[in-house]
Amino acid sequence: MSLHVTTTIKHSTLNATLHGVLRRGGADVLQFRGIKYGHVPARFTAPIAVDDWAGANVDSKEYGPRCPQQAFDVGYLLRLPEDVELPREREDEFECLNLDISMPASEARVGERKREGLLPVMVWIHDTCKIVETSVKESKPVIVVAMQYRLNIFAFGDGKGPRNLALKDQRLAIDWVKKHIAGFGGDPENITVAGESAGAVYAHAQVVGNAPVKRAILMSGTLEMSPPRPLSNEATIVAPIEAKLARIGSSLRTATAEQIIEALTEANMVSMWLQQSPDEPELSEWTRTGNASSLLIGDVEYESILWRNGIEALTPQMIVDAFNLAGEHSGELRRAYNITGSRATPSKTGALDFINDTRFSWPIRKLSRAWRAGGLPVYGYAVDQANPWQASSRAHHAVDLVLLFGGLDLSFNPAAAAVGDEMRRRWIAFVNGEAPWSADTTFAFGPHGISREVDAGGLAARRRTAQMETLERVEPAQLGAVFAALAAGRVSLLN
Numbered sequence: 001m002s003l004h005v006t007t008t009i010k011h012s013t014l015n016a017t018l019h020g021v022l023r024r025g026g027a028d029v030l031q032f033r034g035i036k037y038g039h040v041p042a043r044f045t046a047p048i049a050v051d052d053w054a055g056a057n058v059d060s061k062e063y064g065p066r067c068p069q070q071a072f073d074v075g076y077l078l079r080l081p082e083d084v085e086l087p088r089e090r091e092d093e094f095e096c097l098n099l100d101i102s103m104p105a106s107e108a109r110v111g112e113r114k115r116e117g118l119l120p121v122m123v124w125i126h127d128t129c130k131i132v133e134t135s136v137k138e139s140k141p142v143i144v145v146a147m148q149y150r151l152n153i154f155a156f157g158d159g160k161g162p163r164n165l166a167l168k169d170q171r172l173a174i175d176w177v178k179k180h181i182a183g184f185g186g187d188p189e190n191i192t193v194a195g196e197s198a199g200a201v202y203a204h205a206q207v208v209g210n211a212p213v214k215r216a217i218l219m220s221g222t223l224e225m226s227p228p229r230p231l232s233n234e235a236t237i238v239a240p241i242e243a244k245l246a247r248i249g250s251s252l253r254t255a256t257a258e259q260i261i262e263a264l265t266e267a268n269m270v271s272m273w274l275q276q277s278p279d280e281p282e283l284s285e286w287t288r289t290g291n292a293s294s295l296l297i298g299d300v301e302y303e304s305i306l307w308r309n310g311i312e313a314l315t316p317q318m319i320v321d322a323f324n325l326a327g328e329h330s331g332e333l334r335r336a337y338n339i340t341g342s343r344a345t346p347s348k349t350g351a352l353d354f355i356n357d358t359r360f361s362w363p364i365r366k367l368s369r370a371w372r373a374g375g376l377p378v379y380g381y382a383v384d385q386a387n388p389w390q391a392s393s394r395a396h397h398a399v400d401l402v403l404l405f406g407g408l409d410l411s412f413n414p415a416a417a418a419v420g421d422e423m424r425r426r427w428i429a430f431v432n433g434e435a436p437w438s439a440d441t442t443f444a445f446g447p448h449g450i451s452r453e454v455d456a457g458g459l460a461a462r463r464r465t466a467q468m469e470t471l472e473r474v475e476p477a478q479l480g481a482v483f484a485a486l487a488a489g490r491v492s493l494l495n
Helices: 074-078 129-137 152-156 165-184 198-208 235-246 257-266 303-312 316-336 344-373 399-405 414-431 456-460 465-472 476-487
Strands: 002-011 016-024 029-036 056-059 098-104 119-124 143-147 186-196 215-219 294-300 378-383 442-445 451-454
Touching (some): 002 165, 098 165, 119 414, 143 165, 152 235, 152 257, 165 198, 198 215, 215 414, 294 414, 303 476, 316 476, 344 378, 344 465, 344 476, 378 414, 399 414, 414 442, 451 456
Parallel strands (some): 016 056, 119 143, 186 215, 294 378
Antiparallel strands (some): 002 016, 016 029
């Protein structure tokens, strides 16, 4: 897809003229990029909305900056060929509250659209032009909004001000969409929030926080995967970073963004968590459905690849010791996951399976059950299509993004391309308010390019449903202790 012309929209509620770009492809897509939805007045402060441009001409042809963050080789996890160049993004902690809007070019005459002609909207955090293009081909056009927001310690804070700043940024963006998307031809009453991994955790948090969304798509993540932790735990994040900055005569409040990122890297801070803040008491009520009326949720077959190298470094006895933290359930749990002190490979594989189930597959199963108990439709899926470039890496964490968004050429692997096409069709149907498949089944994407609905037996052949029955009998605190002993400090994208 290539850029050809500039396009312009006069937007009444923003009081602005926005200049975007037309991307030519299988179906033409209009993009308005880098639109500021908020402003960060100072580090670790709550965001302020940007709603009125006072009649200005707004250049929306270039992507806006992202939040400063540690450099990771994303291609490592995704198994991308080394000659694939990913775009370099600008970074600015104070100007990162921006979003990109992608819409079908055929819907450009937005000023003349009546209420009944407005399009469904999906709010996401990744590039999504291929979804918009496919939606046009399917005659089910959608508008996609991709947001930037604060990350890592810039979102976590220093314990002296507001917490969960990423959540506050995201909610501001969703509220911005609610107020202004009609000016782009989108329906403010028909918003789907979606995310993958940490993005899914955030999307789930927005649902339970009563964000004005009609549907949710949670890919490989729920609030139970990364539950909010007590404020008393803040020091384990803040103190090591402050100590490293103090050595150069600085602090989290005064250091440059570059110095903070360097301190994060030195402290090996690769992940953080939501906080149990009095500003968001509802986060502990993870089964709340908020304003949403339906859910699309699922996982990939090998989520726990993120811990593979860390688990490989453990001895069988260390793994046994971790499972023994389950108390009276330890024997049952070890048998379920084939954990022994004398067999290294089965024990390490079993530890990865346990992490996979307790943080991904089992929470998805429990959340689905809770929503269905409330009478709401849940559409479960399982992605089993292997990595297109290295099938031996299996259907690992984040490979679903490669398949779904279609930003990389998969023509060399027709099976993977077919699964990606099928995922986009089903996701678009859901965003349009249709049932993407029967709520009584699970939709299996792959392996071998074959996508179809499966019953409970078919799901049991793909996921460890018997082991999950064992997990149901163990106290959450005991499972948490086992997980912490196995996984703490051992997660990495370089797996």
